[in-house]
Amino acid sequence: THLRHGSFAASAMEEVLRRTVVPLPAYEIQGKSPPVPESNSMEFINFYRSLETSQKVAFLEKVSQEFGVDHQAVAELALKLVESQKRDAATMLQAEDRLRYYLTPRYLALFGHISRVEGGMKFLLDLRGDVIEALAAKATDSPHIRGLNATLKSMLSEWFSVGLLKLERITWKSPCELLQKISQYEAVHPVRNWTDIKHRVGPYRRCYAFTNGAMPGEPLVFLHVALTEEITDNIQTIFGGRTSQELTEDEKKVKAAVFYSISSTQVGLQGVELGNYLIKRVVRELQSEFPSLDQFSSLSPIPGFTVWLLGLLNQQRNDGRRSKILMDTEWQEIERLVGSPAPERLRKLLSTNEWVHSEQLMDILKPILMRLCSWYLYGEKHRSYALNQVANFHLQNGATMWRLNWKADMSPRGISASCGMMVNYRYFLPDIGANSAKYLRTKVIEASEQILNLVSQFQKNSKL
Amino acid sequence: THLRHGSFAASAMEEVLRRTVVPLPAYEIQGKSPPVPESNSMEFINFYRSLETSQKVAFLEKVSQEFGVDHQAVAELALKLVESQKRDAATMLQAEDRLRYYLTPRYLALFGHISRVEGGMKFLLDLRGDVIEALAAKATDSPHIRGLNATLKSMLSEWFSVGLLKLERITWKSPCELLQKISQYEAVHPVRNWTDIKHRVGPYRRCYAFTNGAMPGEPLVFLHVALTEEITDNIQTIFGGRTSQELTEDEKKVKAAVFYSISSTQVGLQGVELGNYLIKRVVRELQSEFPSLDQFSSLSPIPGFTVWLLGLLNQQRNDGRRSKILMDTEWQEIERLVGSPAPERLRKLLSTNEWVHSEQLMDILKPILMRLCSWYLYGEKHRSYALNQVANFHLQNGATMWRLNWKADMSPRGISASCGMMVNYRYFLPDIGANSAKYLRTKVIEASEQILNLVSQFQKNSKL
Amino acid sequence: THLRHGSFAASAMEEVLRRTVVPLPAYEIQGKSPPVPESNSMEFINFYRSLETSQKVAFLEKVSQEFGVDHQAVAELALKLVESQKRDAATMLQAEDRLRYYLTPRYLALFGHISRVEGGMKFLLDLRGDVIEALAAKATDSPHIRGLNATLKSMLSEWFSVGLLKLERITWKSPCELLQKISQYEAVHPVRNWTDIKHRVGPYRRCYAFTNGAMPGEPLVFLHVALTEEITDNIQTIFGGRTSQELTEDEKKVKAAVFYSISSTQVGLQGVELGNYLIKRVVRELQSEFPSLDQFSSLSPIPGFTVWLLGLLNQQRNDGRRSKILMDTEWQEIERLVGSPAPERLRKLLSTNEWVHSEQLMDILKPILMRLCSWYLYGEKHRSYALNQVANFHLQNGATMWRLNWKADMSPRGISASCGMMVNYRYFLPDIGANSAKYLRTKVIEASEQILNLVSQFQKNSKL
Amino acid sequence: THLRHGSFAASAMEEVLRRTVVPLPAYEIQGKSPPVPESNSMEFINFYRSLETSQKVAFLEKVSQEFGVDHQAVAELALKLVESQKRDAATMLQAEDRLRYYLTPRYLALFGHISRVEGGMKFLLDLRGDVIEALAAKATDSPHIRGLNATLKSMLSEWFSVGLLKLERITWKSPCELLQKISQYEAVHPVRNWTDIKHRVGPYRRCYAFTNGAMPGEPLVFLHVALTEEITDNIQTIFGGRTSQELTEDEKKVKAAVFYSISSTQVGLQGVELGNYLIKRVVRELQSEFPSLDQFSSLSPIPGFTVWLLGLLNQQRNDGRRSKILMDTEWQEIERLVGSPAPERLRKLLSTNEWVHSEQLMDILKPILMRLCSWYLYGEKHRSYALNQVANFHLQNGATMWRLNWKADMSPRGISASCGMMVNYRYFLPDIGANSAKYLRTKVIEASEQILNLVSQFQKNSKL
Incomplete structure (x- = not known):
């Protein structure tokens, strides 16, 4: 056909x-x-x-x-509207309405x-x-x-206005059809199998979705939350170490809610803000379930950091000189481990994920990558806002760039994306309104001392 | 406060x-x-x-x-739009979009x-x-x-776009909260008590509502249907004569679906067409439940007829001459029964509903009221469309003005509204698209022979 | 047929x-x-x-x-069983099983x-x-x-074993069919209309039923509870005085749960104890909903008291002497108000409910009826257990006969049944096991000081 | 502990x-x-x-x-019962009831x-x-x-009386928890993965379970059905060859219902007949969904056949002579293919499932195994009933032993169990009552001509 x-x-x-x-x-x-x-x-x-x-x-x-x-019609009506300005309100309003209609x-x-x-x-x-x-x-x-x-x-x-969406909690008792979709759409940490998804909706976990009542099996956006004693600094803890489904939750151990994955399912809703509202609704839901819960934070990936870093290394190689994003002493140390030319070798090791096989190299790189990554998050911009889209999302929501975490996602995917680092964007509830407004108006990023320290180390020791 | x-x-x-x-x-x-x-x-x-x-x-x-x-800003942008007409498409489109935005x-x-x-x-x-x-x-x-x-x-x-609404069937097993609302909102034939509403959702009856998934207990518009062997010509049959809830439906007896009540619940949705879509969805639903069902019709009230008639009688009285809406011989017959002055007496009897106590008078009035009412429905216009809003609704949907029924609603309410008459608007499914388009474009009303005959009797025997 | x-x-x-x-x-x-x-x-x-x-x-x-x-077969097997006693265990057990089978x-x-x-x-x-x-x-x-x-x-x-029944909470969102049954089956305080039943499932009220999963619309036994600040001493407070459905519950005001009606729906389950289990399940349910709720009590009718009292008065009349259930001074006071012969007049007033129209008479009768009723509840026995079936039910469950309440049910029904009095059977949770065992074994009724005082007044002032 | x-x-x-x-x-x-x-x-x-x-x-x-x-008490009461036989009915009945109680x-x-x-x-x-x-x-x-x-x-x-169980259809929209249990409990054809289970509840398939309302997530027994045009003669067709979930069922293609798996989940309900009732309920359910569906059959495994056959071969080897379960000419043919000693070699090939790798050998063995298997099903008995438990189950239900199928389950499991054969037990609805009664009373198996022919071939050509 x-x-x-x-x-x-x-x-x-x-x-x-x-x-x-x-x-x-x-x-x-x-x-x-x-x-x-x-x-x-x-x-x-x-x-x-x-x-x-x-x-x-x-x-x-x-x-x-x-x-x-109809451009011509519109142009004529536009002229009439201009003329109507001198007339009474009703005439003017009607001219406007007419123009609006033909637009x-x-x-x-x-x-x-x-x-x-x-x-x-x-x-x-x-x-x-x-x-x-x-x-x-x-x-x-x-x-x-x-x-x-x-x-x-x-x-x-x-x-798909938020006011008409329904918040649904997804559990192991939800329809299989829905859980299958949640698994397939998961964009941040791919679901490996049904045991995996069962854990993500089991005890000390929450999964919420916005659905439209007329499309009951179709989640529009969904959020995974881990309920923990402290704000988690790595994804391994969240996925591993669970013992049993039979585990019952102890309410007293629930002190932090960590949003470790949020996924939109409909490309067609790009630019229609739902994630922001979902996080806020879920916060309210969790507060009502756990009255004493008071720490809210994301545990977020940093897509693009490794690419950005390799780009830097590459670009500086093309400049024909040793990159200044590391200090000379740092280059020397690296060279001792990997042989020369160090930049070439390092780039290779980073682009193949092989650097993580040497504990020594990781120790040397830790402070370097942490300061570079904090700069990437904090200092790199697109139209004056954070270049990194995940950062931009949480900052717009009013979160604070709170903590950069080393060895936070040591899956091949995590290493490829961001040298294994992840970041917590923390939601200090009383401040998120003001933070959001400030970020949107002034583009200034609200960040913790840890982040700001790392940024200043970058500024001292690295040259772009 | x-x-x-x-x-x-x-x-x-x-x-x-x-x-x-x-x-x-x-x-x-x-x-x-x-x-x-x-x-x-x-x-x-x-x-x-x-x-x-x-x-x-x-x-x-x-x-x-x-x-x-901001009228001034709009006027300025309107001027710019006019100028942009000579420029490239992108510029012109942007000027339009900008104007649209500020409008x-x-x-x-x-x-x-x-x-x-x-x-x-x-x-x-x-x-x-x-x-x-x-x-x-x-x-x-x-x-x-x-x-x-x-x-x-x-x-x-x-x-509240139809595409996002959910069709719900309402039965005696539906939540009480919902059935209470259905009872309270019922606008056409008020619900007397819980036995009454139980019958309206019982065997040989259907009640459907559009709801928005995010407001589950809130029907936006609902439709009552009676499933009958023939298209019903009076409301008494629908409300009375039932024996028992235990009655089970015999599918073979379901040959006609009679829409006897449709009510919107939200004043705030005035002008947002939902009823039309509801009828069409229900038709599809019923067809799938009863594959051999093939007659669809409303049994509709005629609000305003009595008022219109009394207005006519009154106005002609003020003209100081015997009304020409009845023939002289008709006036004489009436006078024989009610005494003189006949118009005065008749008006009184009609306005108090007392005329129904005399079978003889009813017999005399039947042909007269039938022809007057058919004219009221068919010939009286508002902006060229049917004056009667119920008629206008069904005609816009593509229904045919099919049958005017005498003694169709002998409740005080029915007599006050339309001298006890009701009308069937019939939905001939293959024609409703064409009918609707014809009515909306040409304002010509699709009517049955019965109606057209009554109208021509009116034209012959009555003068407005 | x-x-x-x-x-x-x-x-x-x-x-x-x-x-x-x-x-x-x-x-x-x-x-x-x-x-x-x-x-x-x-x-x-x-x-x-x-x-x-x-x-x-x-x-x-x-x-x-x-x-x-088959009596003959059974008799033969019984003989064989007697003989099997001398044989090995297997033979004996089989003889028993065989007999059990033919029984x-x-x-x-x-x-x-x-x-x-x-x-x-x-x-x-x-x-x-x-x-x-x-x-x-x-x-x-x-x-x-x-x-x-x-x-x-x-x-x-x-x-219909309790272990297979489902506890269901009934609310205004429950199916109408179910609420209608709850209304029809209500045995203690008849439901007047749908507003009434709506209140009984509204805020500060709970209604629970046991259902069998395979008969979803059929409640087997159900219990109505009022959530109050203090243990209620009259039924008027429970049925009246509510303002609005919109009322939202304030958890802090929920300090007592008053069981004011429990009804079985199936005559065929007579003698199959479900009510006892329902009360206990509901207590657990309420404790989990309101962790600080700690007072549990019934507010119970006293069916049969008026009949018992009239019987006494009648019987003593037939004895030809003034009844000794009242003191002479009490008879005199009454005679002053109602004329003589006082016993005759009093019996008439009590049997027609007319005594409640005189405040003075009520004041005189209050201490008398209170002591008589407490005796009726505490002292009148059937096979050594409490004669009054409601009392017997709660005492078997382990409740304490806690408070007799004057003017507690002033409906005609309440006056006819028990001169308007009602009684609270209180469930002191830690004691109900022991209370129940004591009552069943020793037939001794656990009662509060108020009840015991009233009983001793009866013993001092009334002679049966 | x-x-x-x-x-x-x-x-x-x-x-x-x-x-x-x-x-x-x-x-x-x-x-x-x-x-x-x-x-x-x-x-x-x-x-x-x-x-x-x-x-x-x-x-x-x-x-x-x-x-x-209490054996002694029972013996005493048994004596009393014997004596009571001469007394009035009430005394006798009470003696019986008393004995029943103490038993x-x-x-x-x-x-x-x-x-x-x-x-x-x-x-x-x-x-x-x-x-x-x-x-x-x-x-x-x-x-x-x-x-x-x-x-x-x-x-x-x-x-767990059938009258109180609920028939539930299980689909891809059922809770994941339930589908996981259905997968884990599946005893006949193990579920490989979630795609597999999705197919088993998808189009042209039905899965029904009996549940008890009070244990909603716990299926007690469940039945898988394939809806086909003809009664399926192999399991590969049922599991393979499906294209897509999006497939919609064409009612006209549903002419046969094939029960290809029935599993009980609770060891503790052994001997409590539920499977029989489940099949009958499902037949009714399917008839109401597909009024023209009129062929009902199982497609059943034959657990134990291979073991029985190897036992025979082994036993006859120990007898020191060539087994008579095959004719001499058959042994010769086999020997030509596998070398000698043929019985030894054949036993080895059968016990390792390797015989299926030779098409020639399979061709030779087909008539032999078919007649042996039909005898195994039809002629081998345990307490006069069919030895094979699956056969016994369906025959008790009133099914007819209808068709033995070659290459019906070529999975390793199917070959190990029954040399790849499966059998259809057909449910001719009008006859199942009579069949069941006949089988239970006379032990005579209702079988089709195909089965009876195979059995008579066995009787002619094989000697046990």
Whole structure:
């Protein structure tokens, strides 16, 4: 059923769009248009699904360009609005409303109709997923598609508004279907098997998800929490060392809640903030279950650090001189262990994860990597905010960059990502509102003394 | 806690709004504003709830007027948009998007924040209920309030989008809380007691509701259906004559589904079409339960007919001449029974419901009222659509005005409303799409022969 | 379908029993008999249901007499058992087991088969209900029927063993069907309407039931509890004075749990103790919900007191002398108020509930009725246990007769039953085991000082 | 906490039993004994659990011997019963009832009390499991323990009476906990992983369990069904060849229901027939879901056939002559393929499963193994019933031995058990009542022509 020939595809697209996209009714008769038959939406859905990836992009470009805003009409109304400014409030407001109405792209109504048929909402989620992937893959750069993406995002953010989501606790008694999804979607620490997932929903653990009541088996975002006596500084403790499911929780031992994984499941909801709300709802839930629980913190990965570090080492090699991100004495020590040329060797060892097999090398590297990583987290920026996305997420939520942990995730994945380090972002509840506002407005990162010390060591000993 | 003095109230309002309504962030940093603390929303909610009705209107006027659109900024951007027309697509699209952004009233963000706190969604539903009542009661006529109403409606219509609602069947095993609400909200045929509601969810009956998963106990709109052998022509049959709950349904006797009551529960969702979707979903549900079921019809009240009729009689009395809505021979017959002056007497008998005590009078009036009522339904218009709102609802859905029924609701309520008549709007499934489109576009009402005959009798024998 | 003629009925019964009651298989092949077809059981059920009440009794007499134990076989085995005493353990045990087997009435297997068909368990519950009623109505006095009753009771007590029952909390969100049953079965304080039952499951109230998982909508026994600051001394406080459902519970105000009603729903489970276990389970449940809750008490009716009192007054009248249950001075006071002859007048006023209309009379009667009632509860016995069944129930459970309350139930029902008095049986948790054992073994009633004082006043001032 | 020294253990046992086992109350005051405190039962449970296996047996011997029936009292009552035969019915019945009462072992009341504490029912299930294992392992041969086993079985069979069990369908949406148990308990075809179990509850499959409402997560017995177009003749088809979960069932393709696995989960319920009832309930359930489904059959393993066959071969070798279970010509053919001595070689190949690697050998063996296996199923007996337990189960249920299938389970397990063969026991619904009765009474096996032909080939060509 694939459409092989461009010209045929193009005419099929036009045919489908002609039939399925209704014109924008005149402002005066809005809300009086006949209900669009469901078959229209189904045709659109089925047609889209029959397309190959590249055709989908072409199709969406067509939709966004030809079924968007009527620019000429808008320009005329804009002129009228300018004139209306001198008139009475009612006239002015109406001019604004009229303009607002015509600024609505025609495809918005199409998406609205699709959202109402069975499976339509999920289709739109997936459609936006495609748009996001196409933009990320640079398969398109059309400003119209960007507009369509923004429109879809805005629609989805209303439909999946936090106020209408349900917090669900997931346990070993939850439906298998749900637990399987939780396992498959887990993005931070992959689930190895069913014993593993059973532990993650067992005693001293909590798993919460936001679901929409109309899609009961579909978690939108979920959060894993470990209940501990102290804020955990490594992931091994969380995954290992458990004895038995029969273990019953001792409420007195629950003094800290450690968020060790948060995953969104729907690419199509990118940019629709749910994780932030989920953390806050879970904090409230835990406080009501454990009135004396008062420490809240993440235990977060640092994706990108190793890549950043290797980039630095590489770049400086290309500069033809020994990297200044380590002091000379440090280079010498390393050279003693690994032979020369030390930078070359070190880069190799880091990029193959082999450095962790030498305890001596690890001892030498510990202070170096800790200060570099704290800088990476604290000092590296993207549009003035933290470059690292996980950091940026928690800082926006109002958390404090609290503790960098050595040997915190010694899985191959953890070593590849961040030389085995992880970081706690701590949620000091009374401060998170102020912290969040400060970070968003001033971009200043709230950090603990440990972090600030490491940063200042970096500034003293490393040169970028 | 009520605010007694206008000036104090006004300053308190300003104080609250200053604190709780955040300025619209600049277009460039949208989505980068610090999350608004929940306490803001709670303060707004509590303040609003502490106000008296008249204060609420004043408060909303202030919100809508002072925290709406920045008209000057919009006018400037409108000019820029006009200029951008000559530029490249990206520039033009951005100008449009920027204008669209600034056309957003500031209170929209406020409502968004409120929607996310616990109970916030219900608060906004109720708030819009207040707005609608204030406008209906002419407590305000501010165009700004009308704008706020439109904004709220648009937000609510996204949040309560059909695609995210759940169809729930309500039975005697449903939670009491839910059945109590179904009883209280019932708008068409009031529920007398618990035996009554038990019958309405018992054998040969179906009751379905749309609920939002996040508000499980709260039906948004619900529909009562009777499963019968023939399309029922009176409500007495539906409510009476049942024997026992123990009765088990015989699938072979289910040949018609009669929608005898549909009620919306939330004033705040006025204008957000849910009933139409509910009927269609229920039809699908019933078809899957009873594959051989193939007759679908409403049994609907005709609110307003008696009032319209008395109005006619009254108006013609004021004209000082015998009403021409009846033929002279008809007037004579009536006069023989009720004495003279017949119009006066008749009006009295109709307005007190006493005419039903005379079988003879009823016999005389039957053809007269039937033709008048069919005209009322078919011929009386409001903005070219059917004046009667129930008729308009079913016709928009694509139903056919199928059968006018005499002695169909002989309760005092039924006689007062429509001289005891009810009407079946029939849903011929293959035609409803076309019917709906035709009615909405051409305003032509699809009607059965019975109705058209009655209408032509009216046209022959009655003069308005 | 009723069987009108005795002879026909008798032969129909025989026919049915011949077909449906299988012979007891020989001991050697027990467990190897072909499964009895379900149609047998259905035939028995339907036949029984088609009988009139008197026929049912005749039928059950026939079943119990002709399909019971084979007396001759049993006698022979009994002899063999006596002989086996001199033999080895295995032989002796087998002789016992064989005798035990043949002591099983044939109808036991019939009931077993019936219990396995759909609705069979409920049929047997109802069947035993019929037996109990027939015995109570003296419609039969057959020792065989008494035997059948004992067999059924023993079977039902295994099937409805507490270890397999589920404790369910009933709230306003429970299925309407269940709440309707709770209302209908309520034996102590009849439920007036749905507002009333809503209050009884609302805030500061708890309602728990034992259900069997296989009959989900059928509560077997249920208990109503009021959560109060102090142990309540009247029922008006419990039913009245509530303001609103919206009321939320303040955990700090929950210091006492008052069991104000416990009802069994199945006559067929008479003598199968469930209430005792329900109270204990509920106590545990409440302790876990309210860790600081530490006062548990019933607020119980005293059915039979007024009847007992009127009996006394009547009997003493027939003795032709002024009753000695009141002191002469008391009689004089009463006579001043009601005229003479005082005993006659008083009896009349008490039997019509009219005495409560005079505050003066009530003041005079208060100490008298309190001491008489405390004696009725404490001193009147049936087979050495408390005559009053409610008292006997709570005392067997290990409760203490704690407080007699004046004006505790001023409803007509309460006045008719016990001159408006009620009694608290208090559950002092650490003592209930010992109390129960003491009461059952020694018949001594554990009572508070208030009760003992009242009893000693009775002994001083009243003569029976 | 283990008890190491015999004498100490013995005295501890006596101490515990003295405290926890109450004497049998006199007949006259039965039902009037104080409720046994729960702590008694908990002490018994905890003590028992602290014992080592051998101590448990000793303990149970003590319980069964010293806390059983009072033999002397019983003998005296037996004499009285004999005498009562000449008296009136009431006296005789009472003598019987009194004897029945004293024939109750004292430990029955103990078990009754234990059944009522939390977890007590499960404890008793497990306790009987221990008894059964001890008897099977010949760790005891005490007739008293056999008596205790019978008493426990009888109690458990009442508590887990089919009339009180709930049929539950298990799907991929069932709780993970439940699906894990279904996987672990699967006795017939072990579950390999979660994909496997997902398939077994997916489209064209059904899984049903009996549960007791009070132990919601605990399936007592469960049945796996494949819905197919024809009665399946091998297990590979059932487990393999599936494409996708997304597959939706086409009702028209469901013409046969194949029960391919039934497993009991509780050793303690051995001898309490549930499987039979489960199959019948599931048949009813499937008939109501698929009205046109009319073929019901098992696809059953034949455990024991290979062992039986090797036994035969071995035994005949010891007889020093070529086995007569094969014809000479057959032996010659085999010898040609495997070398001599053929019997020796064949036994080796069969016992190592290696024979399946030679297609030629399989071809030769097919008719031989088919006729031997059909005899094994049809002709080999234990106490006149089918020796093979699976066969006996289905024949007792009324099924017909319908078809022996070659290459039906080619897993190592299937080849080891029955040379890869499986058998269909077919349930012809109208006949199962008569079949069951015939089999149980006459021991005659209802078999199809295919089976009977194979049996007659065996009789012609094989000599045992």
